[in-house]
Amino acid sequence: MVYATQNKEDQAIELLKSAMGILGEMGDYYSTSVYQSELAQIYIRQGQKAKGEELLHDALQMAEREKLKEQIRDISKDLSRFYEQTGRFQDALELRKQYEVYHDSLVNIENVRKTEQLESQYWLDRKDADIRILEVENQSKRRTVTVLSVSAFILLVLLSILYRLQILRKRAYKKVAEQKDIIEKREKEKALLLKELNHRVKNNLQMVSSMFSLQAAQFRGEPAADALVAARRRIDALMLIHQKLYREDVDTHIRLADYIKELVDNLVYGFGKEVDLHLDLSSAKLYIDLAIPLGIIINELLTNSLKYASGESKLRIDVALKEENDKLHLIIADNGPEFPKSSISKRVARWV
Secondary structure, three states, X not given: OHHHHOOOHHHHHHHHHHHHHHHHHHOOHHXXXXXXXXXXXXXXXXXXXXXXXXXXXXXXXXXXXXXXXXXXXXXXXXXXXXXXXXXXXXXXXXXXXXXHHXXXXXXXXXXXXXXXXXXHHHHHHHHHXXXXXXXXXXXXXXXXXXXXXXXXXXXXXXXXXXXXXXXXXXXXXXXXXXXXHHHHHXXXXXXXXXXXXXXXXXXXXHHHHHHHHHHHHHOOOOHHHHHHHHHHHHHHHHHHHHHHHHHOOOOOEEEHHHXXXXXXXXXXXXXXXXXXXXXXXXXXXXXXXXXXXHHHHHHHHHHHHHHHOOOOOOEEEEEEEEEEOOEEEEEEEEOOOXXXXXXXXXXXXXXX
């Protein structure tokens, strides 16, 4: 996609096709539809309008099948603009209407949430009012039983009141059940929106990482290249967190053992070194606001070891994460050359 902005369309087409093939095997329909739409735009700019139109249609059908609201909106807009340019105004109008529907749905999410909160508060108030009514009616019933207990006529009246109360109680239970269904539905929608948000953030970080890599290649051999590569690795550490949140269908917590293992493997692979790696990781989970700085700390310490801990023997790196007294202790150590005797003999860092 960066090549496409630089008018390197042949290279862009080749890489987009490769990405679509890989993502198709992974079942990542969101990214596949994004790249297929971008590929269609390149073909249209090259004059291959029929091919571009076909790709856009396929991407729209994929987004609709997987219920990807954001992609349905964006691809509908692209197809509408294409039909408008080619004089197919009826088709352009229909797709423009579809774009407006999904656009309004996504833009007004916050307003919808506020409306739902007001609606929930309304039903809770109604429930409290019903309970107060029931309490008043119960008091009236007790007084009636005390005064007219000797009368058969009062007995019939009492039975009638009890029957009425039972109906009201069933209605109240029904309203509570309906409210519960509404809340569960909203929670599912919230989870879906958070999943889409994490995937969008991951994609944006991946784009930034790619741009850093391209820029670093242009400065190869210069000090700026190392700084750009280091920055890219920090971005990759953040991207990995959002990727796990998206893939594992969780909202705000990640499993540290899986995250740290994948982060360590990526760094070792990126440096191309043969490392004797030893991991001892707790199965704890961590909130994303704490997982992000932890990932950056691990990235910096491992980068330091992989760059500078080189000696005659094979490089060994130990990573341990232990949970003690509701606290997490992180230890990273390597067998690189010792510092002078007046300082610490190993690079060891502890994060609590």
